[in-house]
Amino acid sequence: MAEQTQAFTIEQFYKHLLQGKLMGAKCKKCGKVHLPPRPLCDSCFSKDFEWIELSPKGKLLTYTVIHVAPSQFQGMAPYAVGIVQLESGVKIPGMIRASPEHIKIGMQLTMDFGTCAATQQWPQWPRYFFKPV
Amino acid sequence: MKGKPLVSIVSAGLSKFGKLEGLYAREIFAEAAKEAFDRCPNLNPKKDIQALFVGHMGESYEHQGHTGATMADWAGLLHVPATRTEAACASSGAALRAAVYAVLSGLADVVMVGGVEKMTHRSTAEVTEYLAMASDYPFEQWHGITFPGLYALMATAHMHKYGTTEKQLAAVAVKNHYHGSLNPKAHMQKEITLENALSSRVIAWPLKLYDCSLITDGASCLILTKPELAKKYTDTPVHIIGSGQASDTIGLYERESFTSLTAARLAAKKAYEMADVKPENIDVAEVHDCFTIAEIIAYEDLGFCKPGEGGHLTEKGETKLGGRIPVNTSGGLKAKGHPVGATGTGQAYEIFLQLTGQADKRQVKNAEIGLTHNVGGSGATATVHIYRRG
Numbered sequence: 001m002a003e004q005t006q007a008f009t010i011e012q013f014y015k016h017l018l019q020g021k022l023m024g025a026k027c028k029k030c031g032k033v034h035l036p037p038r039p040l041c042d043s044c045f046s047k048d049f050e051w052i053e054l055s056p057k058g059k060l061l062t063y064t065v066i067h068v069a070p071s072q073f074q075g076m077a078p079y080a081v082g083i084v085q086l087e088s089g090v091k092i093p094g095m096i097r098a099s100p101e102h103i104k105i106g107m108q109l110t111m112d113f114g115t116c117a118a119t120q121q122w123p124q125w126p127r128y129f130f131k132p133v
Numbered sequence: 134m135k136g137k138p139l140v141s142i143v144s145a146g147l148s149k150f151g152k153l154e155g156l157y158a159r160e161i162f163a164e165a166a167k168e169a170f171d172r173c174p175n176l177n178p179k180k181d182i183q184a185l186f187v188g189h190m191g192e193s194y195e196h197q198g199h200t201g202a203t204m205a206d207w208a209g210l211l212h213v214p215a216t217r218t219e220a221a222c223a224s225s226g227a228a229l230r231a232a233v234y235a236v237l238s239g240l241a242d243v244v245m246v247g248g249v250e251k252m253t254h255r256s257t258a259e260v261t262e263y264l265a266m267a268s269d270y271p272f273e274q275w276h277g278i279t280f281p282g283l284y285a286l287m288a289t290a291h292m293h294k295y296g297t298t299e300k301q302l303a304a305v306a307v308k309n310h311y312h313g314s315l316n317p318k319a320h321m322q323k324e325i326t327l328e329n330a331l332s333s334r335v336i337a338w339p340l341k342l343y344d345c346s347l348i349t350d351g352a353s354c355l356i357l358t359k360p361e362l363a364k365k366y367t368d369t370p371v372h373i374i375g376s377g378q379a380s381d382t383i384g385l386y387e388r389e390s391f392t393s394l395t396a397a398r399l400a401a402k403k404a405y406e407m408a409d410v411k412p413e414n415i416d417v418a419e420v421h422d423c424f425t426i427a428e429i430i431a432y433e434d435l436g437f438c439k440p441g442e443g444g445h446l447t448e449k450g451e452t453k454l455g456g457r458i459p460v461n462t463s464g465g466l467k468a469k470g471h472p473v474g475a476t477g478t479g480q481a482y483e484i485f486l487q488l489t490g491q492a493d494k495r496q497v498k499n500a501e502i503g504l505t506h507n508v509g510g511s512g513a514t515a516t517v518h519i520y521r522r523g
Contacts, residue, residue: 010271036272062293062391064285065338066277070265071258073277078335081278083286083386093286093386094276100338105293127276 008037008049014125020113022056022128024090025049035090056111057133058086065100084109084130095129108133136374136408136502136521140236141363142355143370144173145485146247150351150470151320158195158251158352159207162187165247165352165475166208173356175366176243178209182356183241185215186232188225188248189474193263195251200474204249213245221267222423224248225353226477226507226516230378232357242362247354248479250472260348264473267510269384281345281424283385283511285337288426290391292339294441297429299339301444303330305425306343306467308453313464315454315495320349320470344425349470353479363523371488371503375408375519377401385511392441394512397434401506401517405436408502408519412436415458415519416500417487419480421508422465431506432460435517454495462487462495477507477516488522 006012008025013036016023025037029046035054040047063082066073073079080096080103094111096103109130146168148161170178185208189200197203205215220227225248232246252260264280265273273283291297307327313319325343333342356366363370377400382388388395405411412435420435422428429443437458438446446452452460463469463483466476484503486492503520 014271062286062290064282064289064340065335066279066282066285067335067337068257068261068279068281069277070262070274070279076277078338079277081276081282081286083391091386093272093278093384105289123271123275125271125275129276 008039010036013037017113017128018126022054022111023051024054024088026052033088033090035092054090055087058084058109060096060103060105060107060109061085061091062105063096063103082130097129097131102132136372136410136519138360138372138374138521139376140233140357141360141370141372141523142481142485143358143363143366144169144176144356145482146172146354147318147479147482148352149318150349150472152253153251153350156251156350158197158249159203161251161350162204162247162249162352163207165354166245169245169354169356173366176356181243182210182213182245184235184244185210185213186228186235186244186246187215187217188228188477189217190219190221190224190250191263191266194255200249204247210245220514221509222421222471222473223477223507223509223514223516224474226505227378227514229355229478229481229518230376230516233373233376236357236359243356243358245354245356246478247352248475248477249352250474251350252348252472253350257348272384272386279337281337281340284424284426285340286385287391287430288339291426291429294392295444297444299331300327301429301448302339302344302425303327304447305422305428306330308447309422309461309465309467312454312462312495313468316464316469319464319468320347321464321468340424340426346423346466346471349472351470351472351475351479353475353482355478355481355485369489370523371485372521372523373518374521375404375410377403377407378514378516381513383510383513393430394434394508394515396512396515397431397506397508397517400515401435404517404519410502410519414502415504416502417462417484417497418458418460418504418506419463419465419483420460420506421476422461422467423471423508425467427508428460428465435504435506454497459497462492462497477505480505480507481518484520488520
């Protein structure tokens, strides 16, 4: 597969997201799954990885509701963001699209891809978000 | 007597903290340096000071980099080797650590270390953006997570795990504002009530305006030397007897725990071991209360109480002046202010005053051993230093 030769970079992670795929990098030597992918395994120092598709489902570990937002997010405030532990065990932060009173630690969420495309020059990354299962 | 002196602080200076209109960072740093020079008449700055380390977080605030040389120049220390350290809000904690390396290595006998930031001339939105640069860009900032947002994620986790309450968070703010009211150099010198804090506007739930530290201008500095030379400069040196620093993942989301900072626990462990003291030996501490939850977590990471009990510690008044272990007698980042680069050595300045009996209305009686805890970002850097009266 062509994608096996793609660099294990943050940029490539977001390129996969554009295609609707949540991909992590698995170290071929020690088996550690990296999200985001990185060029050097922090566990065994191997540079030998393979892409694996991760389940977009997970549970909410913690969250907050942001009222004072940076300028580019001001139109969305207040909005919730949280840290989600995916079924594979890795953790990832993101916005949660649900009304704050329905958000509870431990709730099941799933990732929705790329609905908030970048309007700026750099970086040109999509923005995934989480929604209740 | 516990703790072998590693290096000795023979003088210290602090500018007024606050909104210092019309001044550049270099001019504010000169004010702190002047106090340190005046406090130490036996020191000949031009002749004696052999190196300068300056903590400074960002070029963005003043469109000015190359801070080491700039501060050396404006403090009258032209031609000394001058180096800036950057570790977000722990920039001058890291500078202090670098200065300890310099003196202990024998490369320099007398070193000046300090920090500076000029922030209030920028809009809140701009400062929010600059501060957020200390977090993970592609996964945290990119998804709208602000700096208060990161600490709010810790607060929610702490509340969920231990039952910590918004009232306990507010109690930290009330205490630190009370301490700040006793500090003529504090940015905010007024007391607040629990109701003021709880009813203030939400910044990142559960954190409200009064849970957040201030955007402040200020500078701080210390003069360090080898313990055997200290008495040449002062009769009342303060010895640094323990120094710890550690790092962690830049992204909060990658950490094992959101209710404790591993970097702070590791830095504290190292400092305690080096100093040969235990948490119960600390008479006074300045901890990194960039947000109220950060102070509660600091109590736990530093061993002042067990994990989960930080909220109760403040509610019971144990960390207030007159309590078992007064914390942030200066007013902390919350009331004294948080000019990010200046904070680490600013904390050391307060401990220097406390251990030399110069803290006036906020003096902790018979304070002999002090501690500072300085955190960068959401905990990717932490430095802990332990001090003993000479």
